[in-house]
Each structure stands twice: as structure tokens, then as C-alpha cells.
Amino acid sequence: DAGVIQSPRHEVTEMGQEVTLRCKPISGHNSLFWYRQTMMRGLELLIYFNNNVPIDDSGMPEDRFSAKMPNASFSTLKIQPSEPRDSAVYFCASSLPGARGETQYFGPGTRLLVL
Amino acid sequence: GENVEQHPSTLSVQEGDSAVIKCTYSDSASNYFPWYKQELGKGPQLIIDIRSNVGEKKDQRIAVTLNKTAKHFSLHITETQPEDSAVYFCAALGAGRRALTFGSGTRLQVQP
Numbered sequence: 001d002a003g004v005i006q007s008p009r010h011e012v013t014e015m016g017q018e019v020t021l022r023c024k025p026i027s028g029h030n031s032l033f034w035y036r037q038t039m040m041r042g043l044e045l046l047i048y049f050n051n052n053v054p055i056d057d058s059g060m061p062e063d064r065f066s067a068k069m070p071n072a073s074f075s076t077l078k079i080q081p082s083e084p085r086d087s088a089v090y091f092c093a094s095s096l097p098g099a100r101g102e103t104q105y106f107g108p109g110t111r112l113l114v115l
Numbered sequence: 116g117e118n119v120e121q122h123p124s125t126l127s128v129q130e131g132d133s134a135v136i137k138c139t140y141s142d143s144a145s146n147y148f149p150w151y152k153q154e155l156g157k158g159p160q161l162i163i164d165i166r167s168n169v170g171e172k173k174d175q176r177i178a179v180t181l182n183k184t185a186k187h188f189s190l191h192i193t194e195t196q197p198e199d200s201a202v203y204f205c206a207a208l209g210a211g212r213r214a215l216t217f218g219s220g221t222r223l224q225v226q227p
Contacts, residue, residue, distance in 0.1 A: 106158030
């Protein structure tokens with residue numbers, strides 16, 4: 001099993017540019033989560049999908065952030081326009097429903113730096 | 116919503132000693148409590164979890180205890196080794212919810 005795959009692993013961009021982060025969940029998992037990690041705020045849940053449908057996006061900071069899950073094997077998190085305060089590590093995680101559905105498997109993360 | 120507090124924020128122990136990390140949660144309906152280990156430059160990885168119907172679970176050098184009455188749970192690592200050095204996160208899942216609430220993390224340093 002390849003695990004959760006995220007790309008790119010590192011992204012450096014200038015303020016105002018559009019940033020797109022990508023995630024491929026583990027095959028068969030039907031829940032997908034986007035988290036942001038910073039020193040100041042720790043691990044924050046941004047949004048999560050169940051069966052490709054956004055269930056809770058209350059953690060999305062503002063309208064500059066958007067997430068999509070067009071199919072069971074792909075999700076994107078987009079920031080437009082990006083700002084320096086968006087610099088963080090963004091993690092994608094997936095889980096399988098059922099008795100152990102709560103177990104979330106994290107990807108390696110995308111380290112974003114907005115200059 | 117759920118609130119999870121984790122202590123201490125940093126912990127330094129000598130190799131071979133035990134380490135204990137504690138978390139409290141606010142939602143009495145929470146029923147699943149995982150612990151994650153995050154090494155530098157990597158995503159959090161599940162190391163052990165416990166459900167509300169048991170009080171303790173062990174896996175080799177790692178154990179987790181749960182006190183539902185007091186709403187706290189703890190991670191115990193015995194015979195610590197340098198490779199145990201990492202950031203550890205506790206989390207809680209409310210009944211009927213799918214999103215975990217994470218603690219703020221504990222940076223564990225095992226001195227050789």
C-alpha cells in the first residue's frame with residue numbers, strides 16, 4: 001500500500017499567487033481530511049469529505065481557501081490569493097469507515113512558504 | 116465542541132527511563148482516543164489507540180490508559196530509546212463525529 005500521497009512536497013510562492021495542493025487517499029478509504037500545522041496553532045482541521053462530499057468546512061480560514069474532491073482518489077486544496085500567513089505544513093489524511101474508521105492515515109505533508 | 120489539552124509541551128528523559136504524556140478532553144461523549152507520533156519532516160503516524168470501553172491497552176513498550184470519569188488519558192512509554200524522540204499528539208473523537216480533535220503536542224527528547 002502506497003499510503004496517502006501528497007504533492008508537491010515543498011512549495012515556495014510569492015504573495016498573491018495561486019497555490020494548489022494535491023492529495024491521493026489510500027485506496028478504499030472514503031473519508032479525507034485536510035489539516036494545517038503551524039508552530040503557533042498546532043494541527044488544525046480545515047475540511048473533511050465523506051464519500052467525496054464536504055461534511056465540515058468550518059475550519060477553512062476564509063474565502064481564499066477552497067477544497068474539492070472530484071472523485072474517490074483525488075482531492076485538491078487551493079489558496080487564491082496566497083498570503084505569507086498561509087505558510088505552514090498542510091497534511092492530507094484518509095480513513096476507512098467501520099470499526100476502525102476513526103484511524104486516520106496521514107500523508108507526508110506539503111510544506112508551503114509564501115514570500 | 117471537543118477541546119483536548121495536552122501536557123507537558125516538552126519532555127526530556129534519559130534513555131531507559133519512562134515517559135508519560137497526559138491529555139484531558141471536554142466532551143464526555145468522546146469514545147475514541149488515538150496517539151500519533153510525528154518525526155521531523157513526516158506526517159503523524161498512529162502508534163496506539165484506545166476506545167472508551169476499555170481502561171488500558173498495551174503494545175510492547177507503549178501503553179495508554181483512559182479514565183472516563185476524570186476525562187483524561189495518558190501515554191506511557193517504558194524503556195525509552197533515542198528513536199522514541201519525536202512529537203507526540205493525543206486526539207479525541209466525539210460520538211457520531213468523524214473529525215478528530217488534536218492536543219497541542221509534546222516534544223519528547225530521549226537523551227542517550
